[in-house]
Amino acid sequence: MIISESKPFxxxxxSLEGDQRIFIVGCKGCAEACxxxxxxxxxxxxxxxxxxxxxxxxxxxxxFLCDKALVKFKLKPHEDAIVSADSLLIMTCGIGVQAxxxxxxxxxxxxxxxxxxxxxxxxxxxxxxxxxxxDCLLDYTGGICPMTxxxxxxxxxxxxxxxxxKCEFEPETRDCGWHLIYERxxxxxxxDRMKVTLDPKDYSKMRPPENLRSTIMWALERKEKEASAK
Amino acid sequence: MTIAELAKQGKFVITAxxxxxxxxxITEMLENAELMRGKVDAINITDxxxxxMRLGSLPVCRLxxxxxxxxxxxxxxxxxxxxxxxxxxxxxxxLGVKNVLCLTGDFIALGDHPQAKAVFDLDSVSLLRAAxxxxxxxxxxxxxxxxxxxxxxxxxxTPGADPLEPQLIKLEKKVKAGAQFIQTQAxxxxxxxxxxxKAVAHLNVPILAGIIPLRxxxxxxxMNANVAGVHVPDNLVEEMEKAEKRMQKGVEIAARLIxxxxxxxxxxxxxxxxxxxxxxxxxxxxxx
Ligand code: SF4
Ligand code: SF4
Numbered sequence: 001m002i003i004s005e006s007k008p009f010x011x012x013x014x015s016l017e018g019d020q021r022i023f024i025v026g027c028k029g030c031a032e033a034c035x036x037x038x039x040x041x042x043x044x045x046x047x048x049x050x051x052x053x054x055x056x057x058x059x060x061x062x063x064f065l066c067d068k069a070l071v072k073f074k075l076k077p078h079e080d081a082i083v084s085a086d087s088l089l090i091m092t093c094g095i096g097v098q099a100x101x102x103x104x105x106x107x108x109x110x111x112x113x114x115x116x117x118x119x120x121x122x123x124x125x126x127x128x129x130x131x132x133x134x135d136c137l138l139d140y141t142g143g144i145c146p147m148t149x150x151x152x153x154x155x156x157x158x159x160x161x162x163x164x165x166k167c168e169f170e171p172e173t174r175d176c177g178w179h180l181i182y183e184r185x186x187x188x189x190x191x192d193r194m195k196v197t198l199d200p201k202d203y204s205k206m207r208p209p210e211n212l213r214s215t216i217m218w219a220l221e222r223k224e225k226e227a228s229a230k
Numbered sequence: 231m232t233i234a235e236l237a238k239q240g241k242f243v244i245t246a247x248x249x250x251x252x253x254x255x256i257t258e259m260l261e262n263a264e265l266m267r268g269k270v271d272a273i274n275i276t277d278x279x280x281x282x283m284r285l286g287s288l289p290v291c292r293l294x295x296x297x298x299x300x301x302x303x304x305x306x307x308x309x310x311x312x313x314x315x316x317x318x319x320x321x322x323x324x325l326g327v328k329n330v331l332c333l334t335g336d337f338i339a340l341g342d343h344p345q346a347k348a349v350f351d352l353d354s355v356s357l358l359r360a361a362x363x364x365x366x367x368x369x370x371x372x373x374x375x376x377x378x379x380x381x382x383x384x385x386x387x388t389p390g391a392d393p394l395e396p397q398l399i400k401l402e403k404k405v406k407a408g409a410q411f412i413q414t415q416a417x418x419x420x421x422x423x424x425x426x427x428k429a430v431a432h433l434n435v436p437i438l439a440g441i442i443p444l445r446x447x448x449x450x451x452x453m454n455a456n457v458a459g460v461h462v463p464d465n466l467v468e469e470m471e472k473a474e475k476r477m478q479k480g481v482e483i484a485a486r487l488i489x490x491x492x493x494x495x496x497x498x499x500x501x502x503x504x505x506x507x508x509x510x511x512x513x514x515x516x517x518x
Contacts, residue, residue, distance in 0.1 A: 151337055152308075152348065156355040157400030159334040160388050160415060163458035169337040182396040194396070197403045200312065200356040200370060 002030045002093040004112040006041070012089065013052060015109045019086035022054050023078070024111075025100060026061035027092040036112045037061075037091030045091060045111070057081045065096030072103040082106065102221070134205025140193045142184035149177025155198045158182070232328045232382035233302070233497075234410040236271055237436035243497030244518060245302060245413065245438060246509045247274040250285035256293065262506035263299055269510050272329055274302040274413070274499070278309060281341025288318060292325045302384065303327045306335025311351040312360060312370055319361050323379030331384040331413065332357040332404075355403045358383055362408035385409035388459030389417055389426035389439075397459075398429055405433045413499040416442040416453075418462045420490040427494045436496035441487060443500070443508050444480040447471040481508055485515035492516075 016022060024042050031037030039061050046056045058081030062074045075082060082088065082104060090097040091111035101108040131147040137155060138145060147153045151169045158178035161168025165179040185191050236243050248263050250256075266273055273294060277287040291301035303322050310318065322330060338348040352360060360370045367378040385404040391397040401412070417423045417439050427437065442460075444450050447470040450462035466483060473479035488498050498518075502509050 152350040
């Protein structure tokens with residue numbers, strides 16, 4: 001799930017400056033769930049743009065705008081409208097904007113901002129849990145992730161800013177991750193784990209692994225090109 | 231001489247702190263440093279203290295060396311990744327800087343560029359380790375260096391932290407990673423400091439007790455509420471409140487703390503935070 005937020009309308013309008021005829025694209029996936037690019041928001045945007053004197057030449061709310069192959073196929077019936085448009089407004093995450101840009105030779109304006117959720121994954125709401133660091137340290141930290149629980153992603157213990165169990169940054173709301181880790185390890189009788197000096201993190205592991213990279217859009221495209229060149 | 235060398239000779243080491251200016255007018259900063267001449271063994275130069283952008287620590291360290299003053303290069307992990315940190319360590323050595331204090335650094339949001347990207351690629355422990363590796367002729371990635379630097383590495387600790395144990399665990403890691411001296415956060419309670427010193431005795435590393443001369447009762451209360459691990463006890467707050475000459479009182483209390491703690495530790499680190507003129511006064515009043 002990718003969490004998006006609508007860009008402020010004035011910002012959208014500014015990005016459309018000089019463009020008269022607009023085609024709007026929404027998505028029934030995450031953007032609908034976030035109420036940023038579902039049917040309702042797209043229709044509302046049609047109205048707002050018309051009030052500003054723009055001509056909305058068409059709109060379409062697709063199933064998954066992140067699926068490039070599908071985007072091409074689903075936009076086909078709207079080809080004439082799209083060709084007649086000055087630009088497209090894409091009310092989805094950045095991937096939807098990029099997927100559209102990859103199949104349509106028109107300027108694609110983003111209507112949303114993707115919000116950083118710093119590792120919020122799965123169904124366990126309310127907190128960030130995993131940054132996908134590629135080298136899990138939970139064994140040393142009592143099952144609490146230092147990468148997300150500590151504001152600075154420190155891996156060898158607390159900084160000097162920890163106070164009353166809170167982080168030096170936003171102490172009203174933010175627990176000190178290392179305080180949580182310490183309390184947890186103490187409770188488990190496992191404080192020796194905290195005494196292990198961990199090597200500097202290998203941040204190259206945060207890049208997608210080679211075999212996964214081959215399934216992402218760019219790699220696929222490269223492969224397609226390589227294949228057709230042969 | 232480096233801090234570690236002095237401590238080894240049994241000298242009670244005195245260090246103080248000078249903050250670089252925001253800008254390029256270094257007159258006042260150099261005047262402040264000049265006040266310390268002959269009175270302190272080394273001067274810490276802060277690194278973008280409180281995440282506020284200023285003149286860097288390294289060039290100022292070099293300015294001190296040119297004036298025959300011994301600097302302590304403070305380095306935080308907030309603004310540089312491991313490439314820049316190691317490079318600056320090499321730079322420090324080539325410029326004649328020996329003492330390096332390795333810190334994590336405050337979070338970006340607390341400073342004057344909250345929009346900046348925080349780095350924290352390394353932490354204080356791994357920064358010490360990086361410096362140690364350089365001393366062994368290799369960088370963090372294991373590549374050979376042409377010529378090897380040599381440092382006197384330092385680290386910090388907060389003796390007044392509650393709970394203290396996580397700090398002690400990290401301190402132990404710092405010493406294992408190569409810290410040769412420790413400067414502490416400000417202490418105002420000698421009894422508690424004694425307990426701390428007993429808890430770290432096995433580490434066998436010189437510890438310089440942190441001293442921040444008080445300016446007013448208000449400042450003491452502010453620190454109690456906002457600065458992690460700093461606790462000014464009620465009796466000192468009261469003493470400040472009742473004092474007619476507050477500045478003098480602050481110096482007097484600082485000197486008393488030093489006298490009380492002198493036998494427990496290997497030195498003091500005086501942080502006057504913008505009131506550097508008081509550093510010589512404190513040293514004199516403490517009879518150092
Ligand atoms: S240590 Fe790394 S892999 Fe493990 S939970 Fe944290 S970010 Fe995820
Ligand atoms: S106070 Fe705790 S959570 Fe915040 S940066 Fe320091 S160690 Fe991390």
